[in-house]
Amino acid sequence: MPIIEVSDLAKQYPLPDNKSEKFFAVNGVSLAIEAGEIFGILGPNGAGKTTTLEMMEGLNDIDGGTALIDGISVNDNPYKVKEVIGVQLQANEYFDNINLEELLSLFAALYNNNADPIALLKKVQLEEKAKAKPNNLSGGQKQRFSIACALVNEPKVLFLDEPTTGLDPQAKRNLWDLVRKLNKAGMTIVLTTHNMEEAEELCDRIAIMDKGKIIAEGTPQELILEYAPEPPEAPLHGDLEDVFLVLTGHELRE
Amino acid sequence: MLTALQRHLTSVFLKIFWRDRRSIFFSLFFPVIFMTVFSFANSGEQDPISVGIVNNSSSAVATDFADMLIANPLFDVTVGEEARLREELIAGDQTMVLVLPEDFDTNIGNTTSEINVVVDAAQVSQLGLIMPLLEQTLLSIEREFRDIEPMFSIAIEDVQARSQRYIDFLLPGLMAFTLMQLSIAGSGFNIVEYRRKGILKRLFVTPIEPRDFITAIVLARMAIVLVQLSVLIMFAVLLLDIRIVGNFFAYYLVVILGTIVFLCQGFCLGSLAKTQEAIGALGNIVIMPQIFLSGIFYPIESMPEWIQPVAHLLPLSFVSTGMREIANAGATLLEIYPSLIGIMVWFVISFVAATRLFLWKEVAN
Known part of the structure; x- marks a missing residue:
């Protein structure tokens, strides 16, 4: 049985330039994510990835559809769901003047445990940054610290929203290792990314989203086989980036 | 009563404040400077009036007269040459110069001896104050010489039995102002800052509930306000000799009620404003008029008539008036019931508005 079951999820927002009209930021997304998977959600900016994660x-608020995590309905029991998930958000700032160790014990208190x-x-x-303030961390260290905060409640599912955006190659690979290590220990991981290499390298399965809908889903290999252009169009080899561009087009987003 | 989570979050908010030395400094700096300046500038006692005496008479009477003025604490007397004293008068060092004529005593009992009073026109406003004192002094000299008792004597009795200096008036107002600033900053400005940084969102994906967050903010701010005000009160009482007549328990009760009202208002502002600029503007709309209209620096009664009814109804007016009546007049809680009712009404309004506006999901996003 999948640990995450999402069916027909929808989110409506008023249009930015015309408040009386609404548009679907997420429009009928259905996903089944198995326990122990690393699942990637890809998509151009504004495709609805973050909104989908935030509803899970x-x-x-979920405007339409249902989401079940570990058998608990997000629609009915959001507070119970929060107990079993860990979340790393795109913004990773914390209270000023509070060091890493103190922040982690605050998070432990929020879950009422003594991690x-x-x-x-x-x-x-x-560990040697225990007394440092988050502001004095590098980009990679900040992301790793965000993940540490998300692990306080020993979650079954870990959500990572663009975890490697803005990181240098070393920090990126270091973070991938961390994600693999957590996954090996049995954690289900759902991440969003713009980085095709990351998706190909790290994810067991991928869903590609555009305009609020999932337009393709499968393992990286399946997607490449199915969607990558034939050799004449891509003379060297087909990779996931080609798949992505074929599916979502070359037009610039935002 | 409090959960471990609420206690922990409260202690974190206190740590954040305690480690932010700059804002502690600034929240104390302004009231301390104000109190210090006003307690020295306006110590409640009139400076002695500088008077120069040119004694052209060698008589004992003239010397007596000069000695009586010297002995009078209201005057700061310089005896000297006319030319030099006139220069000092022009320079503003003397308020007036008295020229005692050569024939100061020869005509005693017969004709009037004329004392020449030289003043600077710019100082003439002081003349009305000085002339009666001079006449008084001359009169008592005259009585002595004629050997007659005065028909009347005036004894002044101070019914208030305590001095009401401007600084005594100012202290409760400054306290009320400080507690408003600290409270609105604590809920309003901090919420906007936490939202901007994504901290509220991050908290919202944990099982924390809004009431835990609100409880922690209220408790932490309450502690901060009480400590900061106590520091200011100690400064005022120990170093500036400002008196608080009333009951400290009653005084602090008004402080606590006021803090709750302004914290609620802060939650409203923090929920309405989505950006730092917006909270700055909204905060000013709430704070600025109250600084000038709530009788912090001068009594509401001295304002234009038409604005007084409005001024009296501002939340800070109720708080500062209540605190002032306790501190300056020793009023009991029962006696300040109009202020307490006003504070309670504002509490109900602010609390209802805060619970309507502070919605976790919307505030966090």
């Missing part, structure tokens, strides 16, 4: 996380901050920091290789 209980951050955003050991130092053990969590070790998990993400930040």
Whole structure:
């Protein structure tokens, strides 16, 4: 049985230039994610990836459809769902003047448990930064710290929203290793990304979203076989980026 | 009563404030400077009036007269040459110069001896104050010489039995102002800042409930306000000798009620404003008129008639008036019931508005 079952999820927002008209930011998204998978959601800016995640996380009201995580309905029991998920958001700023160790014990208090901050920091290789303030961390360290915060409640499902955006190659690979390590330990991971290499390298399965809908879903290999252009059009080889561009077009987004 | 989570979050908010030394400094700096300036500039006692005496008479009477003026604490007397004293008068160092004529005593009992008073026109407003004192002094000299008792004597009795200085008036107002600033900053400005940084969103994906967050903010701010005000009160009482006549318990009760009202208003503002600029503007709309209209720096009664009814109804007016009546007049809680009712009405309005506006999902996003 899948650990995440999403069917027909929908979210409507008023149009930015015409408040009386509405548009679907997410329009009928259905997903079944198996326990132990690393599942990637790809899509151009504004495709509805983050909104889809936020509805699953209980951050955003679900306007239509249902979401079940570990058998708990997000629609009916958002607070119960929050207990079993860990979330890393795109914004990763925290309170000023509070160090990493103190922030982690705050998060532990939010879940009413007594997770050991130092053990969590070790998990993400930040133990010697225990007394540092988040503002003094590098981009990669910030992302790893965000993941440490998301691990406080030993979640069954970990949501990562563009975890490697803006990271240098070393930090990116380091983060991939961390994600693989967590996944090996049994955690289901759902991530969004713009990085095709990341999707191909890291994800067991991928869904490509555009204009609020899922337009393709499968393992990276399946998607390449099915959608990558034939050799004459892509003389060297077909990769996931070609798949992405064929499916979502070359037009610039935002 | 409090959950571990609420206690923990409260302590985190306190830590954040405690480690932000700059804002602690600024929240204390302004009231301290104000109190210090006003307590020295306006110590409640009139400066002695500088008077120069040119004694052209060698008589004992003239010397007596000069000595009586010197002995009078209201005057700061310089005896000297006419030319030099006139220069000092022009320079503004003397308020007036008295020229005692050569024949100051020769005509005693017969004709009137004329004392020449030289003043600077710019100082003439002081003349009305000084002349009666001079006449008084001359009269008592005259009585002495004629050996007659005065028909009347005036004894002044101060019914208030305490001095009402401007600084005493100012202190409760400054306290009320400080608690408003700290409260609105604590809920309103901080919420907008936490939202901008995505912290509220991050908290919202954990099982924390709005009431945990609100409880922690209210408790932490309450502690901050009470400590900051206590520091200011200690400064005022110990170093500036400002008196608080009334009951401290009653005084702090008004402080606590006022803090709750302004925290609720802060939650409203923080929910309405989505950006730092917006909260700045909204905050000013709420704070600015109250600074000038709530009787912080001068009594509401001294304002134009038409604005007084409005001024009296502002939340800060109720808080500062209540605190002032306790601090300056020793009023009991029962005696300040109009202020307490006003505060309670504002509490109900602000609380209802805050619960309507502060919606976790909308505020966090």
